[in-house]
Amino acid sequence: MIDLHSHILPSLDDGAKDESAARMMLQAAAGSGVDVLVATSHYSRQAEAGYDEVFARIREIAREYGITLLPGMEYDYDRLVEVAPEKLRGIGDSRTILVDLKESYVSSGVAALLFNLGLKGKSILLAHPERLWRENYRSSLAAIPQAAVALQINSGSLLGCYGKTVRRAAWRLLEEFPRCVIADDAHRSSGFHFAECRKKLLAAFDEESVQLWMQINPQRLLRDQSLLVSSPAGTWKQKLRRCWWKNF
Numbered sequence: 356m357i358d359l360h361s362h363i364l365p366s367l368d369d370g371a372k373d374e375s376a377a378r379m380m381l382q383a384a385a386g387s388g389v390d391v392l393v394a395t396s397h398y399s400r401q402a403e404a405g406y407d408e409v410f411a412r413i414r415e416i417a418r419e420y421g422i423t424l425l426p427g428m429e430y431d432y433d434r435l436v437e438v439a440p441e442k443l444r445g446i447g448d449s450r451t452i453l454v455d456l457k458e459s460y461v462s463s464g465v466a467a468l469l470f471n472l473g474l475k476g477k478s479i480l481l482a483h484p485e486r487l488w489r490e491n492y493r494s495s496l497a498a499i500p501q502a503a504v505a506l507q508i509n510s511g512s513l514l515g516c517y518g519k520t521v522r523r524a525a526w527r528l529l530e531e532f533p534r535c536v537i538a539d540d541a542h543r544s545s546g547f548h549f550a551e552c553r554k555k556l557l558a559a560f561d562e563e564s565v566q567l568w569m570q571i572n573p574q575r576l577l578r579d580q581s582l583l584v585s586s587p588a589g590t591w592k593q594k595l596r597r598c599w600w601k602n603f
């Protein structure tokens with residue numbers, strides 16, 4: 356599977372502390388079925404300055420675990436202006452930028468910035484909006500230009516690692532937003548949940564939708580292809596299980 360969001364590069368952000376922690380993360384990623392992993396460190400001037408050297412070192416180590424490591428960066432919305440658009444690191448060198456809005460509201464300024472980035476040939480993948488849009492996901496979604504934006508839902512959110520309200524928002528966004536991908540956003544070895552998450556999703560949705568979220572659309576994003584629109588379906592039994600799981 357393809358995991359588009361991780362903090363595996365040591366000493367650049369709040370992810371892996373050192374090389375040994377990065378190795379533990381690689382082992383956990385491989386064990387959960389990940390074979391392509393994008394190293395999306397949090398953007399800062401220091402992280403940007405040290406990125407290429409650390410990435411080259413960890414990419415070699417990742418091969419020992421059967422993992423292809425790709426470059427990337429996670430940008431806080433309010434720091435996007437610090438980087439010239441042509442210097443933004445796309446996810447796996449694609450034209451899609453991983454952006455964390457950081458705020459629970461969506462201002463008109465955000466919409467304008469996203470629109471401008473879109474005009475410059477970039478696409479936006481919003482990082483874990485379910486953690487920001489816990490209560491008002493419907494109105495937040497309405498303010499987002501859907502054609503230019505895709506949502507990245509955290510596997511941990513779907514499993515309830517951030518509480519019941521975030522979990523409910525994550526499941527609803529998957530059902531209601533047409534372009535979603537799932538990623539781990541792992542900061543340590545315990546943060547890789549793909550295998551468990553896939554199992555839970557398959558109990559609630561059809562296999563095609565799960566494949567779309569976890570494999571097909573991540574791959575299309577890396578290839579700069581437009582994401583396929585999902586319309587998840589489930590059997591009555593699956594729907595019952597889903598209701599139980601959401602209200603748990």
Ligand SMILES: [Fe+2]
Pocket residue numbers: 360361362429482540
């Ligand atoms: Fe992240």
